[in-house]
Amino acid sequence: MQTALSVLVDSTLITFVFALAAIGLAIIFGLMGVINMGHGAMLTLGAYFTWYTTSAGVPFAVAVLLAACGVGLIGLLLEHFIIRHFYDRQFETLLLTWGFFLVSTEIIKIVFGTDLRTVTNPLPGAAHLGPVVVPAYQGVVALISLGLLVGFALLLFRTTVGIKIRALVQNAEIASLLGLNVGQAYKLVFVTGSAAAGLAGGLISPMLSVDPYIGNVFLVRSFFVVIIGGIGQVLGGTLVGSFLIGGSETLFALVSGQVVAQTIVFALAILVLRFRPTGVLRAE
Amino acid sequence: MSHQIGLTAKVSRRTILRGAAGATTTIACPAIVRAAGETPIKVGLISPLTGAWTVYGKAHSAGFELAVDEINAAGGILGRKVEILIGDSKTEPRIVVEQANRLVREEKVDFLAGTFSSAERNAAGPVVTSAKKVLLYPTFYEGQEQKYYPGVCNADIFMFGPEPTQQVWPHMEYMIKKFGNKFFMIGSDYVWPRVTNEFTKEKLKDLGGSVMGELYIPFNTPQYDSALRQIRDSKANIIFHTLTGSDTVNFRKQFVAAGMNKDFTLWTVDDEEVVTSGLGPDVSAGTYVSFDYFMTIKNPNNGPFLDRFHAKFGNNALMNTVGVAMYNAAHMAAMALTKQGKVSTEALREGLHDLSFAKAPQGHVTMRGRDNQMVLPSYLMRVRPGWTGVNDMFEEVQHLDSVTPVDARCKKLPL
Numbered sequence: 001m002q003t004a005l006s007v008l009v010d011s012t013l014i015t016f017v018f019a020l021a022a023i024g025l026a027i028i029f030g031l032m033g034v035i036n037m038g039h040g041a042m043l044t045l046g047a048y049f050t051w052y053t054t055s056a057g058v059p060f061a062v063a064v065l066l067a068a069c070g071v072g073l074i075g076l077l078l079e080h081f082i083i084r085h086f087y088d089r090q091f092e093t094l095l096l097t098w099g100f101f102l103v104s105t106e107i108i109k110i111v112f113g114t115d116l117r118t119v120t121n122p123l124p125g126a127a128h129l130g131p132v133v134v135p136a137y138q139g140v141v142a143l144i145s146l147g148l149l150v151g152f153a154l155l156l157f158r159t160t161v162g163i164k165i166r167a168l169v170q171n172a173e174i175a176s177l178l179g180l181n182v183g184q185a186y187k188l189v190f191v192t193g194s195a196a197a198g199l200a201g202g203l204i205s206p207m208l209s210v211d212p213y214i215g216n217v218f219l220v221r222s223f224f225v226v227i228i229g230g231i232g233q234v235l236g237g238t239l240v241g242s243f244l245i246g247g248s249e250t251l252f253a254l255v256s257g258q259v260v261a262q263t264i265v266f267a268l269a270i271l272v273l274r275f276r277p278t279g280v281l282r283a284e
Numbered sequence: 285m286s287h288q289i290g291l292t293a294k295v296s297r298r299t300i301l302r303g304a305a306g307a308t309t310t311i312a313c314p315a316i317v318r319a320a321g322e323t324p325i326k327v328g329l330i331s332p333l334t335g336a337w338t339v340y341g342k343a344h345s346a347g348f349e350l351a352v353d354e355i356n357a358a359g360g361i362l363g364r365k366v367e368i369l370i371g372d373s374k375t376e377p378r379i380v381v382e383q384a385n386r387l388v389r390e391e392k393v394d395f396l397a398g399t400f401s402s403a404e405r406n407a408a409g410p411v412v413t414s415a416k417k418v419l420l421y422p423t424f425y426e427g428q429e430q431k432y433y434p435g436v437c438n439a440d441i442f443m444f445g446p447e448p449t450q451q452v453w454p455h456m457e458y459m460i461k462k463f464g465n466k467f468f469m470i471g472s473d474y475v476w477p478r479v480t481n482e483f484t485k486e487k488l489k490d491l492g493g494s495v496m497g498e499l500y501i502p503f504n505t506p507q508y509d510s511a512l513r514q515i516r517d518s519k520a521n522i523i524f525h526t527l528t529g530s531d532t533v534n535f536r537k538q539f540v541a542a543g544m545n546k547d548f549t550l551w552t553v554d555d556e557e558v559v560t561s562g563l564g565p566d567v568s569a570g571t572y573v574s575f576d577y578f579m580t581i582k583n584p585n586n587g588p589f590l591d592r593f594h595a596k597f598g599n600n601a602l603m604n605t606v607g608v609a610m611y612n613a614a615h616m617a618a619m620a621l622t623k624q625g626k627v628s629t630e631a632l633r634e635g636l637h638d639l640s641f642a643k644a645p646q647g648h649v650t651m652r653g654r655d656n657q658m659v660l661p662s663y664l665m666r667v668r669p670g671w672t673g674v675n676d677m678f679e680e681v682q683h684l685d686s687v688t689p690v691d692a693r694c695k696k697l698p699l
Contacts, residue, residue: 003517010509017507116533116562124566126543133516135541138509207541208506209533209562211339217504249409250510258511259473259502 011247016142018246024197043215046201064202075194153235230279328387343607351614375408422609426479428692436545437694444609449484464521465493471526556604569669595621655692
């Protein structure tokens with residue numbers, strides 16, 4: 001019973017970390033269809049900005065917000081100068097964002113060096129909830145992740161901006177004929193997605209080693225999360241996808257080694273896509 | 285007319301560029317020619333300069349470069365200067381093969397030094413064998429077993445780093461006596477952790493201990509919740525840690541965040557100065573580390589060595605066991621060739637057999653001729669809480685001046 005409970009808590013925590021890492025991609029790829037291979041680089045940049053500002057003495061919470069703004073700004077520049085010219089050509093966006101990843105990774109190496117960096121855990125210690133141990137910081141990150149998901153879902157489904165974006169996703173041409181400023185809406189979505197990735201990178205940084213490849217660990221997994229969950233399903237899809245890609249690994253690791261567990265998870269992901277190519281939550 | 289002017293301007297700019305390029309070449313070339321006197325001895329250095337293990341790459345190449353500077357300052361080898369040709373392994377065995385081939389075939393190097401991980405060394409093995417070149421290998425590794433030939437058990441590959449019976453065995457009794465005999469093993473999923481754990485288990489059995497769990501983690505795993513739960517439930521005393529690179533940092537941060545550092549003793553055989561710096565004082569405090577070399581060891585050779593190292597690479601540069609092994613490798617190769625009086629693969633191989641080097645930063649070391657394995661000292665250190673830099677990072681727990689490893693498990697000895 002005790003193990004069952006702690007497994008449940010573990011898989012929940014992992015699910016939320018994966019969801020956090022994937023939100024930015026769920027927005028940019030899921031809503032706009034831009035295959036953002038630069039997502040990993042955005043996470044990395046968020047982590048580095050957080051490391052840089054915290055080591056300059058800025059409080060962690062402020063540093064993370066600054067990281068989100070910084071990466072959002074980079075997203076704005078990227079969108080304005082490059083991506084917006086390619087919205088109707090998905091394959092080109094893949095190459096362009098991959099190029100962005102390569103360039104920004106090299107710039108990170110030049111500016112910050114290749115040494116391992118650490119961001120001090122702002123909330124050390126663990127909470128003992130009965131028999132289950134929850135690392136305090138990871139618990140808070142899970143809550144923030146949930147908050148972000150709910151926030152974005154509310155934004156999409158309860159505000160006029162959300163209606164506009166959904167109109168855009170459904171049919172950009174008709175939306176523009178009805179007077180929607182398509183370019184501006186796309187820009188807003190791209191910047192929001194970038195900022196979300198920056199925020200995620202910042203929040204993840206105290207749990208991982210900050211190196212130029214920190215975001216890459218999450219790149220492929222984030223794509224799986226978004227595709228498995230269902231493209232365009234920001235709240236439910238991201239959660240279901242994160243559970244299948246991240247949380248379920250914990251369950252499989254109970255009965256097998258970690259390596260086997262990871263293999264099972266990705267095999268499962270492929271199986272799901274075979275029979276539900278539009279994702280678990282996506283309507284046919 | 286304006287077009288004409290524009291054209292002229294363009295041509296002249298180009299001419300200037302060409303001139304500049306020419307000047308650079310003329311400046312750069314004589315340096316090599318002048319240094320040569322005769323044709324230089326070429327060494328191919330394969331280092332992880334980019335990719336996942338870049339963090340280790342700096343000390344790796346720096347140790348070798350420092351030694352080559354010293355060799356050249358003292359007149360070179362047999363009157364010939366030594367020239368380093370560097371190849372970036374990108375931490376990928378596939379690239380190691382490319383680079384080793386390039387250095388051997390195109391650059392025509394006299395011998396090779398470097399590669400970092402066991403996988404990289406094993407990838408270089410076939411190239412070394414077919415090209416009949418010697419490879420000087422610096423990293424702490426899993427020891428030699430015939431089934432990994434030609435990466436090990438190879439007469440042309442010399443091991444300058446410690447293997448488990450030098451790095452782990454000498455300290456097991458102390459650790460067990462102090463903390464208990466129940467081990468939990470966690471490592472990255474490749475040959476070094478797996479074989480190192482095999483050796484450790486063998487000795488642990490002799491000492492009456494037991495393994496409460498054994499876990500191998502794929503590279504680049506971000507979350508360790510289930511691993512931490514297994515460790516927590518295992519009732520082990522000591523976590524024996526062979527994770528590498530950024531996975532070390534990821535695991536350890538989450539280990540400390542879960543408050544488990546209070547309940548378990550952690551003994552790592554991977555985290556030298558560079559990785560421990562990356563972990564930071566909060567995460568690394570109180571862990572045990574064992575190697576043949578640390579920057580803070582008190583051997584009389586070490587101080588002057590570090591002075592020279594800092595003079596060349598700056599006061600903040602980090603040295604470690606691998607960098608020191610590269611340093612020893614260059615010096616011992618020079619000694620071997622000088623002793624033999626000629627430069628060839630046979631001369632280097634013969635010269636290195638049973639060669640001793642008294643000026644090694646970790647003290648007197650000897651290359652055992654039988655199986656090309658260095659006889660080295662072994663240190664057990666504890667990471668000091670609240671350390672501020674490499675100078676107060678490790679406190680010595682115990683050390684042995686010279687540890688003779690068990691014989692390599694190769695089909696025939698001597699190699």
